Amino acid sequence: MISFLFIVNRAFSSSTSRSSVSSKIMSHGPRPLVLCGPSGSGKSTLLKRLFAEFPTTFGFSISHTTRKPREGEEHGVHYYFVERPEMELAIANDEFIETAEFSGNMYGTSKAAVREIQNQGRVCILDIEQKGVEQIRKTDLNPILIFNNPPTIEELERRLRLRGSETEETLRKRLDAAQVEISYGLTPGNFHKIINNVDIDVAYTEFRDFVVQELKQQEAEGVRVSLN
Numbered sequence: 758m759i760s761f762l763f764i765v766n767r768a769f770s771s772s773t774s775r776s777s778v779s780s781k782i783m784s785h786g787p788r789p790l791v792l793c794g795p796s797g798s799g800k801s802t803l804l805k806r807l808f809a810e811f812p813t814t815f816g817f818s819i820s821h822t823t824r825k826p827r828e829g830e831e832h833g834v835h836y837y838f839v840e841r842p843e844m845e846l847a848i849a850n851d852e853f854i855e856t857a858e859f860s861g862n863m864y865g866t867s868k869a870a871v872r873e874i875q876n877q878g879r880v881c882i883l884d885i886e887q888k889g890v891e892q893i894r895k896t897d898l899n900p901i902l903i904f905n906n907p908p909t910i911e912e913l914e915r916r917l918r919l920r921g922s923e924t925e926e927t928l929r930k931r932l933d934a935a936q937v938e939i940s941y942g943l944t945p946g947n948f949h950k951i952i953n954n955v956d957i958d959v960a961y962t963e964f965r966d967f968v969v970q971e972l973k974q975q976e977a978e979g980v981r982v983s984l985n
């Protein structure tokens with residue numbers, strides 16, 4: 758198994774085709790930030806810290822779902838609640854970055870929902886899986902792509918067991934998927950940055966510094982980014 762691969766992949770680093778990139782940024786606001794990595798690798802932990810440190814810089818897009826609203830849930834706040842035919846048509850029209858089905862309901866992130874966050878001047882954070890990354894790369898959303906790499910599958914298993922969120926079955930599924938996800942994540946050219954998430958404090962500093970540097974670069978190109 759892959760372990761402790763300290764690869765920093767800057768294949769699409771900030772200097773890459775800046776002029777074509779900046780015209781896109783100018784019209785749409787800050788570039789979305791994709792954080793991808795196996796379940797249990799620590800994505801939510803990194804994002805929680807980032808939001809705590811920069812409360813107004815980032816935002817999550819609002820997902821669509823075909824499930825019925827629960828009490829207190831509002832359309833356009835918690836989800837965009839839609840009917841299945843409407844959602845299927847939008848997917849067929851290539852309006853979604855990723856979709857999934859759970860317990861008979863569809864869920865998905867639309868390109869428009871990402872643009873909505875960009876239009877507010879915020880960096881849209883997307884915690885998405887490999888398929889979503891492949892999809893978003895085909896769009897003109899021009900995301901910053903970061904892969905959160907766990908030290909080993911054994912450590913991933915330890916973290917997931919400690920989190921206490923899994924049954925033996927879901928744990929196995931997540932660990933099986935992790936092998937494939939890590940291979941994809943470490944393939945040169947797939948991500949702008951790989952965070953080797955061993956020690957959480959070190960990982961967060963590396964993640965944070967990379968993101969801040971990217972945002973400062975965009976600011977220098979005329980994009981309004983509120984870094985506070």
Ligand SMILES: Nc1ncnc2c1ncn2[C@@H]1O[C@H](COP(=O)(O)OP(=O)(O)OP(=O)(O)O)[C@@H](O)[C@H]1O
Nearest residue numbers: 795796797798799800801802916920954955956957
């Ligand atoms: N570097 C780390 N070292 C040790 N434990 C960690 C580290 N990062 C996260 N954890 C712990 O591992 C568990 C999984 O982390 P987290 O929930 O952030 O993962 P995730 O990638 O968001 O998972 P999922 O995709 O399933 O939501 C949590 O209990 C978290 O506290």
